[in-house]
Amino acid sequence: MGRIVIDQVSKSFGDVEVIPPLELLIEDGEFAVFVGPSGCGKSTLLRLIAGLEDVTGGKIEIDGQDMTSVPPAKRGLAMVFQSYALYPHMSVRKNIAFPLRMAGLDKEEQERRVAHAASVLNLSDYLDRRPGQLSGGQRQRVAIGRAIVREPAAFLFDEPLSNLDAALRVGMRLEISELHERLGTTMIYVTHDQVEAMTMADKIVVLNFGNIEQVGSPLELYREPRNVFVAGFIGSPRMNLIEGNEAARHDAHAIGIRPEHIAVSGSEGDWSGVVGVSEHLGSDTFFHVHDTGVAETITVRADGEVGFRHGDRVHLAPRQDAIHRFDAKGLRI
Amino acid sequence: MATRHSRSAARIMMAPAVILLLGWMLVPLTMTLWFSFRKFLPLRGGDLGWAGLENYVRFVSSSSFWPSVQATLTIVGGVLVVTVILGVLLALLLDQPMWGQGMVRVLVIAPFFVMPTVSALVWKNMFMDPVNGILAHIWKFFGATPVEWLSQASMQSIILIVSWQWLPFATLILLTAVQSLDREQLEAAEMDGAPSLKRFWFIILPHLSRAITVVILIQTIFLLSIFAEIFVTTQGSFGTKTLTYLIFQRVLESQNVGLGSAGGVYAIILANIVALFLMRIVGRSLDA
Numbered sequence: 001m002g003r004i005v006i007d008q009v010s011k012s013f014g015d016v017e018v019i020p021p022l023e024l025l026i027e028d029g030e031f032a033v034f035v036g037p038s039g040c041g042k043s044t045l046l047r048l049i050a051g052l053e054d055v056t057g058g059k060i061e062i063d064g065q066d067m068t069s070v071p072p073a074k075r076g077l078a079m080v081f082q083s084y085a086l087y088p089h090m091s092v093r094k095n096i097a098f099p100l101r102m103a104g105l106d107k108e109e110q111e112r113r114v115a116h117a118a119s120v121l122n123l124s125d126y127l128d129r130r131p132g133q134l135s136g137g138q139r140q141r142v143a144i145g146r147a148i149v150r151e152p153a154a155f156l157f158d159e160p161l162s163n164l165d166a167a168l169r170v171g172m173r174l175e176i177s178e179l180h181e182r183l184g185t186t187m188i189y190v191t192h193d194q195v196e197a198m199t200m201a202d203k204i205v206v207l208n209f210g211n212i213e214q215v216g217s218p219l220e221l222y223r224e225p226r227n228v229f230v231a232g233f234i235g236s237p238r239m240n241l242i243e244g245n246e247a248a249r250h251d252a253h254a255i256g257i258r259p260e261h262i263a264v265s266g267s268e269g270d271w272s273g274v275v276g277v278s279e280h281l282g283s284d285t286f287f288h289v290h291d292t293g294v295a296e297t298i299t300v301r302a303d304g305e306v307g308f309r310h311g312d313r314v315h316l317a318p319r320q321d322a323i324h325r326f327d328a329k330g331l332r333i
Numbered sequence: 334m335a336t337r338h339s340r341s342a343a344r345i346m347m348a349p350a351v352i353l354l355l356g357w358m359l360v361p362l363t364m365t366l367w368f369s370f371r372k373f374l375p376l377r378g379g380d381l382g383w384a385g386l387e388n389y390v391r392f393v394s395s396s397s398f399w400p401s402v403q404a405t406l407t408i409v410g411g412v413l414v415v416t417v418i419l420g421v422l423l424a425l426l427l428d429q430p431m432w433g434q435g436m437v438r439v440l441v442i443a444p445f446f447v448m449p450t451v452s453a454l455v456w457k458n459m460f461m462d463p464v465n466g467i468l469a470h471i472w473k474f475f476g477a478t479p480v481e482w483l484s485q486a487s488m489q490s491i492i493l494i495v496s497w498q499w500l501p502f503a504t505l506i507l508l509t510a511v512q513s514l515d516r517e518q519l520e521a522a523e524m525d526g527a528p529s530l531k532r533f534w535f536i537i538l539p540h541l542s543r544a545i546t547v548v549i550l551i552q553t554i555f556l557l558s559i560f561a562e563i564f565v566t567t568q569g570s571f572g573t574k575t576l577t578y579l580i581f582q583r584v585l586e587s588q589n590v591g592l593g594s595a596g597g598v599y600a601i602i603l604a605n606i607v608a609l610f611l612m613r614i615v616g617r618s619l620d621a
Contacts, residue, residue, distance in 0.1 A: 073526035085521035
């Protein structure tokens with residue numbers, strides 16, 4: 001079980017309010033991702049849930065019990081840190097067994113659970129090595145192993161993949177998702193990478209300056225961003241945001257259109273401009289189009305085989321039903 | 334230093350330093366070895382010729398030899414225990430955020446800058462003096478009889494004085510080690526259910542092992558040869574005659590350079606035995 005209720009929780013460091021009072025509910029078994037730019041308070045929020053920071057106000061409930069002032073070890077949560085925080089002087093086996101040893105489990109039970117975790121995470125061959133002898137991905141798995149053996153009510157991940165190289169990150173992303181399917185335990189995952197958020201989450205919580213901007217499933221956020229910030233943050237490449245005359249034509253202060261919702265051609269379209277840099281990914285090509293008269297740069301996603309070059313004049317046709325409209329306060333209309 | 338040319342250039346440039354250091358070390362060592370085989374009594378006829386192993390035999394068969402070895406090892410061991418334990422505790426304390434942290438750190442380091450002779454004199458006359466010392470006044474305030482520190486508890490007193498001098502060194506090195514500990518490791522241990530004492534035992538102490546090794550090795554080198562503290566306080570009486578002090582007495586008080594030099598060679602041997610044991614016991618933590 002792992003139903004986490006955050007009720008009017010706030011946090012200040014001295015006079016600086018990092019997190020204004022906020023409300024959030026994470027259901028049992030859910031994979032929740034906190035995402036936002038750096039300094040938005042997502043890690044602080046995670047540490048508040050973990051108990052590594054004291055809340056300034058409000059209440060944290062785990063499985064219906066008030067855990068606000070319960071020490072971290074007693075909350076039944078396990079955390080995976082950004083630096084993995086493995087104990088360098090202990091073997092992998094001892095690292096994974098450490099929480100069990102602290103809980104005073106007998107040797108056989110410790111051994112059984114470590115063996116189980118190691119087989120789940122493909123670590124059986126490395127149990128007697130030191131963390132210093134492992135690769136980044138293996139260290140990550142040891143850190144997860146140390147979390148699994150405690151059989152926690154929820155896992156907390158604090159940017160666990162940011163120290164890995166790109167290829168490994170994709171692999172670990174899949175492994176963590178797979179692990180979540182298998183264990184069915186609540187997971188809270190903090191990241192600044194919206195791709196990780198989109199691919200892994202059941203529920204995304206977008207944070208900015210400590211405020212929750214929007215909570216929803218990845219597709220909800222993609223289809224109906226509640227405000228300009230979420231619109232710009234979710235989706236890759238970023239949504240084109242256009243203000244001024246073109247927006248006024250749609251009765252809005254600003255409009256947004258995603259690069260994938262603009263058709264590019266040599267002959268027809270509402271807007272026209274000159275191709276700047278084009279990024280060829282093989283499957284897709286991203287064109288950065290300048291001098292359109294509506295915005296400084298418009299990013300367009302086209303098929304990989306579309307062959308416009310730097311300096312070509314192109315026409316852009318935004319899909320009318322995919323235009324997002326925002327008012328002067330940045331809220332969705 | 335990739336090419337052959339740059340390698341030979343490097344050798345030439347390092348040569349002066351190497352030669353100087355080698356000479357610095359080899360000349361006294363050779364002279365000590367030479368004198369240890371001579372009968373050399375400066376005030377009683379000077380160099381009286383070859384003595385063979387006589388000096389070596391006399392030095393060991395003296396009744397003061399083994400007690401002096403024991404005294405040396407007791408002082409080294411005692412100071413190491415005190416400075417390492419208190420050093421770890423002080424380092425942990427100084428790592429806590431507190432008001433006036435910079436000032437406190439400077440004050441903690443201060444004893445290291447006091448010359449051994451001066452600190453021994455201060456301790457002897459201002460603290461441990463049975464009539465005028467602060468400790469005597471405190472004892473009297475509580476109605477107790479003042480302790481004659483340097484005669485009744487001579488060994489403990491010297492260990493106390495030397496520890497006071499070396500504690501800043503240990504604290505400083507251990508403090509930097511404490512500060513280099515990854516905070517996330519402590520937080521992970523906290524989440525794993527380790528209360529603060531267990532966090533100290535399982536996380537902090539193993540992390541400090543390398544720094545502790547450095548402290549032990551460096552201090553041992555210097556402590557094996559402490560002299561001023563004994564010269565100023567007990568003059569080698571009350572069981573505080575270390576090997577170094579014994580050599581000093583042989584050379585300067587008995588005016589027997591040959592005998593003292595033989596003692597010096599024994600001191601080198603003792604230092605090597607101690608170093609060998611230390612490397613066996615604690616040296617392994619330097620590898621990792």
